[in-house]
Amino acid sequence: MVSFVIESILRVTNNVILYNIYILKIYHFRNMDPLTETYGLSFYLTYLVHWPEYFKIAESSDGRVMGYVMGKSEGYNEKWHGHVTALSVAPEFRRLGLAGKLMAGLEDVSEKKRAYFVDLFVRVSNDVAVALYKKLGYTVYRRVLEYYSGNSSPMFEQDEDAFDMRKSLSRDPERKSMIPLEKPVRPEDVD
Amino acid sequence: SDPRERRLKAIYDALDAGNNKKAIQEAEKVLRKEAGDSLCAKALRALALLRSGRLDEATAAASEVERVDTSEESVLQAMTYFYKESHRLDRIAAMYERAVQQQPKSEDLLTSLFMAHVRVLDHKKQQLTAAKLHRLAPSKNPYYFWSVMSVLMQATECGGELASKMLLPLAAKMAEAFRDRMNAEAEVQLYLMVLEMQERFEDCLATLDGPLSSLLSPQSTEMTRQQRMGYLEKLGRKQELADARWEDLTTEPNDWARWQSCIQSSINADISQGGDYVEADPRLSELQSRMDAIAAEHPGLSGPRLARLELMRRCPVSCRPETALSLMRSYFEAFASRPAVASDLLQFRSLLSETDENSSPAKLLELIRPGLPEWPKAAADADRQQLVRDLTARINYEQLSRGLLNKPMDAEQRNAKIAELIQAYRANLLDGLRPTEVQPADDLLLLAVSLHYDAWLVEDAKQSETHLLQALYLLDEGLSGSPSNYNIMLWMIRLFIALGAWTPASNLYERLDVKQILLESVGFVLSRQVARCGLLSQGLVMLNNTAMFYKNNWRDIVEHLCTAYRIGNFRKVPELSP
Numbered sequence: 001m002v003s004f005v006i007e008s009i010l011r012v013t014n015n016v017i018l019y020n021i022y023i024l025k026i027y028h029f030r031n032m033d034p035l036t037e038t039y040g041l042s043f044y045l046t047y048l049v050h051w052p053e054y055f056k057i058a059e060s061s062d063g064r065v066m067g068y069v070m071g072k073s074e075g076y077n078e079k080w081h082g083h084v085t086a087l088s089v090a091p092e093f094r095r096l097g098l099a100g101k102l103m104a105g106l107e108d109v110s111e112k113k114r115a116y117f118v119d120l121f122v123r124v125s126n127d128v129a130v131a132l133y134k135k136l137g138y139t140v141y142r143r144v145l146e147y148y149s150g151n152s153s154p155m156f157e158q159d160e161d162a163f164d165m166r167k168s169l170s171r172d173p174e175r176k177s178m179i180p181l182e183k184p185v186r187p188e189d190v191d
Numbered sequence: 192s193d194p195r196e197r198r199l200k201a202i203y204d205a206l207d208a209g210n211n212k213k214a215i216q217e218a219e220k221v222l223r224k225e226a227g228d229s230l231c232a233k234a235l236r237a238l239a240l241l242r243s244g245r246l247d248e249a250t251a252a253a254s255e256v257e258r259v260d261t262s263e264e265s266v267l268q269a270m271t272y273f274y275k276e277s278h279r280l281d282r283i284a285a286m287y288e289r290a291v292q293q294q295p296k297s298e299d300l301l302t303s304l305f306m307a308h309v310r311v312l313d314h315k316k317q318q319l320t321a322a323k324l325h326r327l328a329p330s331k332n333p334y335y336f337w338s339v340m341s342v343l344m345q346a347t348e349c350g351g352e353l354a355s356k357m358l359l360p361l362a363a364k365m366a367e368a369f370r371d372r373m374n375a376e377a378e379v380q381l382y383l384m385v386l387e388m389q390e391r392f393e394d395c396l397a398t399l400d401g402p403l404s405s406l407l408s409p410q411s412t413e414m415t416r417q418q419r420m421g422y423l424e425k426l427g428r429k430q431e432l433a434d435a436r437w438e439d440l441t442t443e444p445n446d447w448a449r450w451q452s453c454i455q456s457s458i459n460a461d462i463s464q465g466g467d468y469v470e471a472d473p474r475l476s477e478l479q480s481r482m483d484a485i486a487a488e489h490p491g492l493s494g495p496r497l498a499r500l501e502l503m504r505r506c507p508v509s510c511r512p513e514t515a516l517s518l519m520r521s522y523f524e525a526f527a528s529r530p531a532v533a534s535d536l537l538q539f540r541s542l543l544s545e546t547d548e549n550s551s552p553a554k555l556l557e558l559i560r561p562g563l564p565e566w567p568k569a570a571a572d573a574d575r576q577q578l579v580r581d582l583t584a585r586i587n588y589e590q591l592s593r594g595l596l597n598k599p600m601d602a603e604q605r606n607a608k609i610a611e612l613i614q615a616y617r618a619n620l621l622d623g624l625r626p627t628e629v630q631p632a633d634d635l636l637l638l639a640v641s642l643h644y645d646a647w648l649v650e651d652a653k654q655s656e657t658h659l660l661q662a663l664y665l666l667d668e669g670l671s672g673s674p675s676n677y678n679i680m681l682w683m684i685r686l687f688i689a690l691g692a693w694t695p696a697s698n699l700y701e702r703l704d705v706k707q708i709l710l711e712s713v714g715f716v717l718s719r720q721v722a723r724c725g726l727l728s729q730g731l732v733m734l735n736n737t738a739m740f741y742k743n744n745w746r747d748i749v750e751h752l753c754t755a756y757r758i759g760n761f762r763k764v765p766e767l768s769p
Contacts, residue, residue: 001627036702038707038708039707040707040708040747041708042747042750042751045751047769048751048763049754049755049763050754052491052760052762053411053414058728059447060447061494061497062446062534062535062537091676092531093530094532095529095530095579096530112408112410112412113410116585147548
């Protein structure tokens with residue numbers, strides 16, 4: 001019932017390129033969940049060009065977009081890791097285990113790239129997401145103060161802290177990358 | 192030179208901060224001190240003038256810079272920004288051509304020139320520039336393959352005999368000459384792209400199986416598997432393709448695209464016997480058994496079971512409506528408490544019969560009805576998860592019912608249904624949800640709203656407003672229970688516009704925070720209504736905003752085209768090009 005689209009096709013309208021299928025799909029998806037940010041076109045294109053292997057979209061059998069995940073890989077030596085930039089599942093398709101499925105796909109790609117761990121940032125108030133990630137094996141590595149700036153959308157007017165959550169992969173069997181820090185950090189300290 | 196650096200830095204800082212006025216002032220300070228010798232300050236001043244909207248002055252300032260041939264990096268960079276922002280990408284190339292004449296051995300300048308040609312899609316000049324780079328640095332593979340890619344893009348552009356008889360063979364020869372020196376996955380993919388365009392699919396397969404495959408990375412295995420199947424399909428190797436697809440399915444038995452491919456392949460691969468599958472066909476029953484076996488192996492998965500219906504859809508002569516009904520019934524009964532079950536089934540509604548009562552949509556609903564849970568009621572001690580499951584099952588039933596039955600309701604039936612839905616909605620509102628979460632019962636409200644909307648569409652003008660207003664009252668109630676439910680907001684916009692009420696529609700639109708790509712996918716809900724509501728100046732602001740998004744798009748995309756060349760993601764180049 002779920003299909004992952006990984007090929008991309010071109011769509012041209014009036015000689016102006018609007019997007020390729022990934023962004024087309026996000027457009028169909030409408031990306032209007034209040035906790036999912038809509039970035040500029042450039043942002044999505046950067047991910048598409050640099051890390052297409054991490055860009056996955058889940059479609060229902062009747063062709064609707066159910067959710068998507070975007071990520072990247074970065075860091076050096078033991079800090080070489082996968083990163084979840086965006087994960088979103090449409091409200092009408094929740095409780096299908098889709099988030100877990102999309103995350104598993106991202107972790108699989110990260111394993112193949114021999115990353116040590118996967119990490120992500122999540123608002124401290126987003127307890128639904130935090131619980132989900134904990135269920136998937138992520139723990140809070142550190143707290144980042146004022147990571148999310150206020151005024152980014154009508155729903156969030158104040159600055160907010162983030163949890164940096166991590167899950168070690170097979171290359172880090174002792175789970176060193178998951179050992180939590182004692183004190184919170186500031187966004188500048190995040191490399 | 193230190194004070195000079197400091198003064199220039201002041202200009203840069205001002206530009207970065209968006210303070211164009213200050214940038215102009217700082218630039219003019221530099222120009223006064225150095226008697227107009229600083230080309231860099233001139234360029235930065237032109238840029239600041241452009242950003243301030245002083246176009247005539249900006250153009251004049253830019254022409255002063257253009258008069259001097261230079262290869263000074265800071266000037267070239269500043270002017271590049273200028274040309275990008277004034278939508279004169281062609282001038283970047285001209286500028287770098289002149290710079291390269293001054294320093295013909297500079298890899299940096301030639302690379303910038305290459306990128307300048309990329310931005311204006313001048314593939315021929317790309318090829319020439321890449322060739323120069325290759326001559327300068329023959330050990331750097333990327334320059335060579337930029338040449339190959341440029342030839343490929345020329346072939347894509349012109350097509351016909353020129354492509355097939357000259358350009359593509361050239362690109363292939365170039366790639367093959369470098370085969371032993373290939374050291375990156377991107378180069379192998381580029382070679383495959385050339386072969387694909389030449390339709391040499393046997394050679395594509397040979398490449399995937401040959402020594403070059405060692406350059407393909409582990410994270411690309413899924414992509415290459417898909418490519419391989421694509422080649423098999425082009426070569427008409429139907430049985431091999433079918434086998435590959437069925438094998439692929441076993442790793443992801445819930446993947447709908449894989450199911451569709453498998454079913455199609457099985458239908459196509461039966462070339463020896465030919466003909467359509469009719470009901471008594473042993474091949475058909477074999478296929479059905481195969482699918483049932485997978486379903487039995489994975490009882491919790493909906494994909495394999497829905498696939499039986501998909502097979503019927505693709506093989507109409509195999510479809511008996513009674514079987515379809517039976518499959519749909521057991522699908523619903525198995526998965527009713529999961530979301531989207533109604534929409535899963537509704538795509539197969541044509542498999543049921545309109546004439547025979549026993550395999551009609553009404554019959555299906557009749558059979559499902561008894562198995563439904565009672566309308567739940569949210570109570571303080573209720574098991575919330577069970578409540579949501581029961582609610583989902585009932586919602587699925589209501590949605591299925593609405594989608595299957597074509598007959599419009601009479602007013603009494605409709606009012607009764609609306610009352611039932613609203614009562615259930617109000618009885619199942621949950622406490623303690625965050626403002627960003629939606630109430631699970633919202634879909635019941637939306638069904639009631641749809642019924643009011645149906646009524647409005649058919650009834651006469653006097654009755655009409657009542658239904659619209661009723662719908663809006665309900666939606667307003669819904670929105671206070673679920674302030675983030677964008678479906679409610681979209682409905683409200685639609686209905687307010689139907690009433691001709693622009694301001695509340697516009698306020699809700701603001702609340703949706705429509706920006707960037709959403710201007711394309713959602714913006715039309717309001718922008719299309721502008722003329723109808725007669726608010727032309729407000730409409731103009733909105734449409735201008737949207738137009739800017741489209742206008743700036745090309746600029747963004749073109750930069751990523753450059754990135755694709757730079758990091759060697761050649762597959763993306765034709766995808767991002769018009």
